Amino acid sequence: MSQSLMVEALGGLAALFTTLCWLPQVVKVIRDRDTSSLSLTTFATLVTGLAFWLAYGVAIQSWPIIIANSLTLALNATILAVKLRYG
Structure with a gap:
C-alpha cells in the first residue's frame, strides 16, 4: 500500500470515528x-x-472533509435544535 493511500485511509478512519462518536x-x-x-x-x-x-471543504473540493463535516454538522445541529427546544 502506498504511503499516500495509507495517509488517506488514516484520515478516513479519523473522520469516521470523530463523526460516529456523536451518534x-x-x-x-x-x-x-x-x-x-x-x-x-x-x-x-x-x-x-x-x-x-x-464551507472550506467545498471551497477546496475535498470530499472527505465535505462528507465528514456534513454528517457531523447534521448530528450536532440536531443536538443544538433539541437544546433550543427543550432547554
Missing part, C-alpha cells in the same frame, strides 16, 4: 429530551465551526 449523544438527547447538562454556547460554537469546515 449515541444524538440518540440519547432525542430519546430523553434532556439537554440540561449540555452547554448551549459549546454546541452553538461547534455547529458554527463545523459549518465553516464544510
